[in-house]
Amino acid sequence: MNEGSLLSGGWLWLAFVLIALATHLPRGSFIVAGSRARLPEQLQRALRYAPAAALAALVFPDMLLVDGAIDPFNAKLVAGAGAFVVALRWRNPWLPFIVGMAIVWLGRA
Amino acid sequence: MNESFRRGAREGFRAFLPLSVGLVPWALVTGVAMRSTGLSVLEALGMNLIVFAGTAQLGTLPLIGAGAPLWLIAVTALVLNLRFVIFSAALAPAFERVPVLQRLLSGYLLVDGVFAIGAERMLASTDRDWRMGFFLAPSIYAWVLWQVFVMCGVLGADALPRDWSLEFMATIALITLLVPIARARPMMLAALVGGVATVVLREMPLRLGMIVGIVLGIAAGFVAERWQSRGEGR
Incomplete structure (x- = not known):
């Protein structure tokens, strides 16, 4: 998908670092700073x-x-609705x- | 490592074991989705090591694939991870008087599942070593399990045909995350408003529609919660 527009090289790694910061700052915040x-x-x-x-903003x-x-x-x-209902109903x-x-593939066949 | 650390480690591991099975398909999907977005094997494994967050990885992949601006990628990851601020604040008392290196490691390792099984028991325990064992053992196990199965997905992705729309598995994974959330009504409203507003506002420049949509969703959930609790108070 979108082959030509993928971030490349240094930009891609910079994006990874930003995503990592956006993950580990919230995770570490109070554990590292202490409960005061x-x-x-x-x-x-x-x-x-x-x-x-x-x-939902990503999925819709x-x-x-x-x-x-x-x-x-x-x-x-x-397919999305099907997956939602299945996840709602069964724990597998x-x-x-x-x-x-399966629904995505059937839809194209 | 003293006796109470080891006892905590055993109990934490045992409590997390049943839940950890759910990580496997999730990790495989993340591995495959990174490759089908167009990342090389090295890039995919590198992202997985430094980010180590399924939701943030799957959530930002479509943006990375579309060449979205960096700030949007970062803000999206941040919003998806805001829940960790709450988890971190809730767990903080359990990490009092723990050396700072161990606290940094614990922050990196913090995942939803371990928080879900461990928060209550960790906060109830007065034994610091037991608490650290109880947190670190399942957390490190989750990390290893995650890295191994993401690697399986990354390396196995090449064996799968290109035209199977496998990147849609990332969307399905995010949908399964919405399921437990949508059981509470204000949460469901937050999701509906956030999702619909993002679709409606898709023509906004710089993909601001997504950010505006998320803020509207948060506001809707918050307002709905206040109405609901006011209704119960009557």
Whole structure:
């Protein structure tokens, strides 16, 4: 996918370093600084919603958009919905991948 | 390593073992997704070592693949990792009087699963060595397991055909993360608003639509929570 536009060389490694910083600063924050520092409670409550909003912001465009336009009848949306339902219903960690990818492939056949 | 560290290590490992099975498909998918985005084997293994975060890796791959601006990649990773600020704040009392090198290592190793099984018991224990054993053993085990299976995915990806849309597995992995989140109603609202707003605002310059969408999602969840708790208070 998107072969020509992939970040390359030094930019790519710089991106890795930035992602690593964006990961390890939050992880280490209070463990390293110690528990004397405290996060305001309202902020802590608001932050709990960040992962949900961010995950959906990544997933929705991938399922709803085909070449930049909204297409509610595409195989990836059905596959994503299928994977969601399967993950909701069964605990097997492989099943969402099997079902989701099977639907994507069937949609192209 | 004294006796109570070893006892903590054994108990922590045993508590995490059942949960760790779930890491395997997740790690394989991350490995395959990095390769199908176009990273070389060396780049993929390098990213996995220095980042060591499935969600942040899978979440930024589409952006890396599309050549998105660096700041957007960094902000996206940061937002996906904000939950760790909360985990870190919650665990901090358990790391009091622990040497700073061990605390740095613990920060690098902190993952959702170990926090989920360990936070309560670590905070309840008064034995510092037991706590460190209880945290480090499953964390190091999770790290090894993750590195091994990501490597399997990275090296195995070449054996898989190019035209299988395998990068969609990254999306499926992110969807499975949404499942436990979406069980609470304000969380589901945060996700719906964040996702729909990002799609609607996709024409905004510099992909600002995604950031605006995420902020709207957080706000929606926060407001919904306040309404919900006000309703219960009545």
